[in-house]
Amino acid sequence: MGRLAGYRTVVTGAGSGIGRAIVRRYLAEGAHVAAVVRSQDDVAALNAEGALTVLGDVSLYETAESAVATAVEQWGGLDAYVANAGLWDFHKRIEKQSPAQLHAAYREVFGVNLLGALYGARAALGALRQSRGSVIVSGSNACFRAGGGGALYTASKFALRGLVLQLARELAPDVRVNGVAPGATDTGISGPAALGQRGHAMNADPARMAVMADHMLLGRVSAPEEHASLYVLLASREESSYVTGAMLLSDGGLTIST
Template structure:
């Protein structure tokens, strides 16, 4: 029996990267999974991968930052599974590497819509049901970029800092309800979002330098974030609430340095 046995879960951004790895991990842990992504083909592929491993998954195309879409995917989970125990609000976009003074409002608006309003909508619509039943776990993907500078562009970093604050305030808004909410803050992870960084490093022959600033001296993989998400979604994390947990090889444990102290 897995740690999510009998749980009914939604995973957004499940068409690739951390979302796909999490849909697979949740199913491996025993959850029935509704996989959500804007790309129909990608999310159908994720669901097929889950089923190929003997898991239970349904695919649904939806825009995580659109309220009608969020209402629809929550309703789909309730209809298909007869209830809802876990939501992993993972969907996000990076916005690219646009210099500060060249950023426009439309860039900020779209990043905040997907990265911050998306988790808010998941909390609003799934959380209402969970509060009514007296239990549930919500996990959001934030980022080390929401904790420190130089891990992403300004709008992306601001959106992820907002997710961390949202998790903290939502945990207290649902005071005494039995519903927990936490955030995972990934460091440098090889996903579709970070593909340009990895391709550039490999083209230069400097892949070995990726992640070198953290104590583990390497970058992370999606399944390592999925493992933390599965823990936070499970009853093993029954006393973890309102937290933003970095999964970054130790990157955010340090201050900048010129020479390693021994």
């Protein structure tokens, strides 16, 4: 029997990278998964792997509401809401952005990285209180230090860490709220359309990935699958029943190396 046998879950940003790795691991551990994606192209593959799919933009409340409703209608409740969807900003410096671009990119980055998690927690709250479940967010080493992205990305991840701490206080004792903070990962995370980065992928540039590897104490960039066990741990009531308000680093030692 898997570690999450029968658990009813939502995972956002499920189309690729860490989100896809979480979906696969949750399914392997016996969980039911409602996978939230923004592209129709991801639906068939996720359905074939055993997940249900929900199309939508996580910066809109109705997407979270639809995902939670899907889980409740299909499986009778919800045990974990994983707010994983994210945007990076490719280290874009503020002097390289016009005021209008800054405003628009701020709305995109914070809309996905912070508001998406806040909407997920709000939409899932009733169901999670009934199951004494948990909210899990995908943070970053940028929750703790500068240099993991540009000003917008870093600010959004510091804010996300603050959200975890505050929601852990507000939703206790019924709902646990935690996060995982991955470091450099071989993933195709993209950026905001306002900065012309929607079609970009972080791992598309080998030179960028090599620089990231040089900064890691473990000497390499991680695979998305290397973080998935922490999401299993935090979802499990048996294995992390006394953990809330935590942001678990999974960054190859980057945070302690500088």
